[in-house]
Amino acid sequence: MISRGPFTPAEFDEKDAESTLASFRVLVIGAGGLGCEMIKNLAVSGFKHIHVIDMDKIDLSNLNRQFLFALEDVGKPKAVVAANAVMARVPGVNITPHFCKIQDFDLAFYKQFQIVVCGLDSIDARRWINFTLYQLVDPDDPASIIPMVDGGTEGFKGQTRVILPSLSACYECSLDLLGPKKTYPICTIANTPRLPEHCIEWAYILEWPKHHPYPIDTDNIDHLNWVYQTALVRARENNIPGVTHSLTVGVVKNVIPAVASTNAVIAAACCNEAFKLATACNPVLDNYMMYMGESDVYAHSFELERRTDCPVCGSTSMTLTVGAETTLNEFIDTLRERADTNVSKPSLRTAAKNLYLQAPPQLEEATRPHLELKLSxxxxxxxxxxxxxxNIPLALKISIRYS
Ligand SMILES: [Zn+2]
Structure with missing residues (x-):
């Protein structure tokens, strides 16, 4: 039963809306803290055809907030268990789980959906799906625009946004909202540590691979202890105070505690938007809602603007101004730190030449001497x-100015 409200448009027809909802195809990406809430909310709101993608298996540490999972589910795929748990409780809903990466599917797969609701904790995954949905837009066919409803949480803070590819600001347009990335130059970590974080990164990034034939598992307590003890020795040698076990976990896992109530608020807001998009019963969020629950509870919504130099939906390339003395290596560090470029292992070239390529090894070696040269x-x-x-699906085009 969908009842009319003060903002309901005159032409809204309740019966039409209910049948639309029953045939609507919605994709949920992520079956973790946000995803569990989203799948449940969509199912009890009347959506009947839901797909869910998640590449993770259930871990013991998930059970405090990912309420669709029980102790006997530890080790099983999240997408499969979440789908079965909701189908067992909500009659008539059909949920198709996909235990894989979003990158495993092609454009034809994504084209079958009318809304994509994201409950992700990864910037790269959001960039990937944002770019994918933008690629599906056919300027002559409004039905090809698949709205992306994106939820995100960080401790007591969160946001919900509605992205209409080609019409509203896209995810890439607003990367700069993330703020500068906390990265430490490898040479500092290796040679001149000054902060406790440098010692932890040294143990984690440089020492772990030297002493172990297998990659580190950041959920393994023994692995984390090894990093902590190794960082502690390094810190003592360099007279750096402040290396603690909890700081080690924070640096290695890059974690902010997950708060169940924040997930519930943000997932509810996302599903509210999905419901309004599907039924047209009320105006849709235009286009960003932020939620703060640290001291008091506060929410604010505003319209995020498109960036004309957005690499996905903009029409011009980005321009960066660099000092004439800047080396290629320093420029690459800038790209890694800037939120609006947000790269980790970038390869750089121009139409005419390779500046620096990370792979294959022969080209890496051939272009490595460029790193110390001035960009100019x-x-x-x-x-x-x-x-x-x-990590990112698209090529960033950057015009250079010298200051
Ligand atoms: Zn954009």
Missing amino acids: SLIEENDEIIVTDP
Whole structure:
């Protein structure tokens, strides 16, 4: 039963809305803290055809908030258990789980959905799905625009946003909202540690691979203890105070505690938007709602603007101004730190030459000497650098100005 409210448009028909809802195809990405809430909310709101993608298996530490999972589910795929748990409780809903990465599917798969609701904890995954949905837009066919409703939480803070690919600001448009990335230059970590974090990163990034033939598992207590003890020795040698076990966990896992009530608020807001998008019963969020629950409870919504130089939906390339003395290596560090570029292992080239390539090894070696050269000796002003990174689906185009 959908009842009319003060903002319900005159042409809204309740019966039409209910049948639309029953045939609507919605995709949920993520079956973790947000995802469990989203799948449950969508099912009890009347959506009948739900798909869910999640690449993770259930861990013991998930059970305090990912309420669709029980102790006997530990080790099983989240998507499968979440789908079965909701189908067992909500009659008539059909939920198809996919235990895989979002990148395992092609455009044809994503095209079958009318809304994508994201409960992700990864920037790279959001960039990937944002770009994918943008690629599906056919300017002559409004039905090809698949709204992306994106939820995110961090401790007591969260946000919900509605992205209409090609019409509203996209995820990539607002990367700068994330603030600068906390990265430490490898040379500092290796040679001149000053902070406790440098010692922890040294143990985690540089020492672990030297002493172990297998990758670190950041959920393994023994692995974390090894990093902590190794960092502690390094810190003592360099007279750096402040390496603690909890700081080690924080640096290695890059975690902020997950709060169940924040997930519930943000997932509810996301599903509210999905419901309004599907039924047209009320105006849709335009386009960003932030929620703060640290001291008091506060929410604010505003319209995020599109960026004309957005690499996904903009029409011009980004321009960066760099000092004439800046080396290629320093420029790459800038790209890694800036929130609006947000790359981790970038390869850089221009239309005419390779500046620095991370792979294959022969090209890495051949281009490595460029790292110490001044950018101004490698490329002219206004030349366009094409930046690619294994974690992001698109190539960033950056025009260079010298100051
Ligand atoms: Zn954009």
